[in-house]
Amino acid sequence: MVFIRTIIAIFLLVFTALLALPAGAQEDDSALRQAISGLGAEKGYSKLRQAIDVVVETGDPRGARVLDALAEGDVYRREGDGAVFIVSGRGKERNLIDPVTSEQVGTIAKSELKKVRVNNSVRRTVRDAIGALTLGAKDPDIRLSAVRTMIDNPDPDSLDVIATALEREGDDDVRTALEQARAAAILLSDAAVPDKVAAIETIREMGGQEALSLLVRARNAAGAEMRDATEAAIASVQKRLQYWSLGQNVWYGLSLGSVLLLAAIGLAITFGVMGVINMAHGEMVMLGAYTTFMVQEIMRTSFPGMLDWSLPIALPLAFLVAGSVGFAMERGVIRLLYGRPLETLLATWGISLILQQTVRTIFGPTNREVSNPSYMSGAFQLGELSITWNRLWIVVFALVVFAVLLYAMNRTSLGLKMRAVTQNRRMAAAMGIRTPWVDALTFALGSGIAGIAGVALSQIDNVSPNLGQGYIIDSFMVVVFGGVGNLWGTLIGAFSLGIANKFLEPFAGAVLGKILVLVFIILFIQKRPRGLFALKGRAVEA
Amino acid sequence: MNDMAMIEERPLAAKAPQHAALTEREVQESRRKETILYLDGVSVSFDGFRAINNLSFLLGKGEMRAIIGPNGAGKTTMMDIVTGKTRPDEGEVFFNGTVDLTKHDEPAIATMGIGRKFQKPTVFEGHTVEDNLALALAGSRSILAAIFHRRDAEEEARIAEILDTIRLTHLRDASAANLSHGQKQWLEIGMLLAQDPKVLLVDEPVAGMTDAETEETARLLRDIARDHSVVVVEHDMGFVRDLGVKVTCLHEGSVLSEGSIDNVSSDPKVVEVYLGR
Amino acid sequence: MIVGHLLRRGLNRWIVLSLAVILAIGIAVPALNLLLPVTHPLHVPTYIVALFGKYLCYALLALSLDLVWGYVGILSLGHGAFFALGGYAMGMYLMRQIGPRGVYGDPVLPDFMVFLNWQELPWFWYGFDRFWFAALMVMVVPGLLAFIFGWFAFRSRVTGVYLSIITQAMTYALMLAFFRNNMGFGGNNGLTDFKDILGYSVQAGETRAALFFASAAALALGVLFVSALGASRYGKLMIAVRDAEARTRFIGYRPEYVKLFAFVAAAVMAGIAGALYVPQVGIINPGEFAPANSIEIVVWTAVGGRGTIIGPIIGAILVNAGKSWLTGFAPEFWLFALGGLFVAVTLFLPKGIVGTAIDGWDGLRRMRDGKRRERGEDAPLTGPQPEAAE
Known part of the structure; x- marks a missing residue:
């Protein structure tokens, strides 16, 4: 029983440490603040998307939180100074939350707030942006889960982000996942055939249900020259799934x-x-x-x-x-x-x-x-x-x-x-x-x-x-x-x-x-x- | 007898030896034909323990034989093999010279004419003495025959005769459960007789009997041996002497000594392992 | 003058008596229900007719178990399976008799099949619209199952508790199977909402009376059958197999066939009991296959006295009457009582009520014989034998 207890203790320790890490980060946040304030600019959805890209470019994973709130419709602009906040609560008095530190900074009457509106296209951008931002997180587990999201929702537009991330990625697991994510994105892009064949190979090696669904999507999209390679990869993945x-x-x-x-x-x-x-x-x-x-x-x-x-x-x-x-x-x-x-x-x-x-x-x-x-x-x-x-x-x-x-x-x-x-x-x-x-x-x-x-x-x-x-x-x-x-x-x-x-x-x-x-x-x-x-x-x- | 196994291993293609073998085998077969029980080169083991080891044993037609030997010598296992309860790992077992007993099961062997009395008397305790004998009487063993069976005068006579032989006439309607140990032994022998077998295998018939009963049993067995072949396994040397027949002494699953009671009991090997000095 | 003969003659008298009682009940109860006005003090209420009709079926079931357990020594813990199969065969006939009067009004398919969107009748439902076929299946299906199961089990010399455990597994497997909707036997709900039997409404008083009498007659036939079988040489063979199986084998009988015949015959009897039970209670469901049901049959037989003929009948009726009575006012006590009954019977009354009574009777006779013997009228029964050494 002692043995079991020890294992459990270690497990619990590691888990709480994981949760504690991101909150401990304290660094210069002026660039992020600058970028976030851009979200409040009142110029329509396409401008909003550009503003989101600016946040992404800071490469600060803390920006993910405000983007997440944005997609949820919780981001508001203060009428007085145009500052951007995350807002919580209901009724006339709302709580203002600092978008960078996530601390509550005061309350405000509802009438003084203006919601930053989003549509589905913005939400998609937000999702990719969050993926890209978390790719820069310090904790490799957070990066890894971000990459997994990208594998599940491949998007050719994210190829650049992936390339940048690959350049600075030091963790082997995350690198592998990034390459898989790149392969998944390539399959849906209009890349050249040899690139795609290599991507298929990467996905095939990845295995699992996601690989299967990626390959099936690719097969439906692919031209004749790709079909055989895709079919072979699908068969191979299916076989491995059977073993599993x-x-x-x-x-x-x-x-x-x-x-x-x-x-x-x-x-x-x-x-x-x-x-x-x-x-x-x-x-x-x-x-x-x-x-x-x-x-x-x-x-x-x-x-x-x-x-x-x-x-x-x-x-x-x-x-x-x-x-x-x-x-x-x-x-x-x-x-x-x-x-x-x-x-x-x-x-x-x-x-x-x-x-x-x-x-x-x-x-x-x-x-x-x-x-x-x-x-x-x-x-x-x-x-x-x-x-x-x-x-x-x-x-x-x-x-x-x-x-x-x-x-x-x-x-x-x-x-x-x-x-x-x-x-x-x-x-x-x-x-x-x-x-x-x-x-x-x-x-x-x-x-x-x-x-x-x-x-x-x-x-x-x-x-x-x-x-x-x-x-x-x-x-x-x-x-x-x-x-x-x-x-x-x-x-x-x-x-x-x-x-x-x-x-x-x-x-x-x-x-x-x-x-x-x-x-x-x-x-x-x-x-x-x-x-x-x-x-x-x-x-x-x- | 061991050379017979050797003969069979010789390739049939080799002509000269085959001729010699044939005559030898014919000798063997004619010897076998004269026996009622024929065991040759029989071995059986349980979980590595060799209960019977290359045993060879012949019983002539109409012969009575006593088998003695220490515990674990393989006496009961030998009976198990003959009656089909245990299959031998190797070796030949023939009944009446021609029937290969290793190919049949207990009921088949019993109906062929081999009856067996167990070491521990086993009779049908839920039945009367008479019913015990009636069930054992020779006749059809099918279920339908049993359901529609009517007892006839011939059977009555046969039962009466057996009751007389085993001296239980006065207990005809008593429940078998109420019999004394000796009476149960006799009832079991009576059931054997009712089967009308050619061979009776009788395992320790006088264990737990009084001297008077033992004497009586010896007389009974001698009576039976007049028109049956009998194998008696017994520890009681006095009883064996009383029977006055050829004796086989088993030890560790094979025959140690065979001959008259005097020869066997003076054989130094038998004295060593069984009788004691 | 001699115990065995007296006992057997005595028992035969008992059997004739019990046959008379069973048939008298079979006629009197429905007659008192139908012919007398409700207000008459001797009127038997309809619910009593239904209840007693059920008991008669249980009695036949217990008697069939006694044939294998009491006589041949096979403790079947799956005997309820044969009862349930007989019941299902009858239930299938009754379902086909509903015709277009079902909720969905399909002329051929029973309601549950329409509900499951089945388009046509499964092959094994064919023929069950005819009574003679269903009646045949009531006997053939349980008999065949018993034959196949027994053939394998007895030939492989599976005996004692091993056999008990695999019979229990058999009924358990059947229960799981019949709970499945796609088996085609109504799944969880089983077969119910019966309307007619042989053209008469199952609810009608006259039909109930006829079913009651049929149950009594079946029980009487069962008693006759078992007692005749018990008195034959085969009956003695059954006891012989029970007491010393190896011995029967060494005198040339095949105990596996002795057992097989009894097992199949008992299964057929149980099937008939089930077939008579179903129209009287109006439902058959997979719960009848539950191992607990089968083991309850064992306690009826044990209470009454196994190896006797009237014992299981008395046991089945007593235990079930006790169950009806107890569940009437303190249902939570029933399982305590049943559990206690198992323990008490095995510890204190291993021969059951009737078995103990016969022993007492036997003891009385023996005492009288003993006295007579002292006067030198008869040969001694037991003890040392003076004639042994002539």
């Missing part, structure tokens, strides 16, 4: 697989290791999710500043809550039914109904809101992949839980005892292992893990009394498919079912994909009744 979508499917599959793994891994212990069919397993997951909800509720009311810590706090609590319910179940009911698997199945189903109804009575039948802490929300881009943080953390978390469990089963004393009891109960008892105690602890462990799965699932699923129901069949499928009594089998089973599901979805749709997977498992179990990684030998049949 393959990657996207794999990622979605891994993400679903990690959810399945979390839901099933507790079951791999209770069913796989102990041979107990716990139909209330899904309800253990649900209890974990509701524990998270409770923790967040308490934090919201008592310690609002600590909301980000709710998940780390909920994890051990959920383990304890679900684990102790599991412990009670084992002692109270399951203990009496060993050796009668079908009866165990029915009794635990009964318990699942009782647990569901209890939660429904206490918390109500509707979904409860569990919020994502800051490090679980948002997404980032990896090539063409959009990866949400909560999904990424859940994949990591599932793998961590798996690793810890594997360690617990294979390297700890309790794990050794568990395996001893499952392999030969009487021998284990004869060696002084308290088998009933080990049974209860094993079951509590399996249930507790379902509980922490619930904490993770509360981040991506609706927290309602029916939460567990949705996972129980899938979890059993994973355990049975992977091979009972084998944690690795559960891992492979979860991820292969997750990926299979996501690969079927584009062809068959979500529901039919799920049905196909179920049908496949039903057939698979009949072919290999003991799952993918079955224990072989006569001990199994006995």
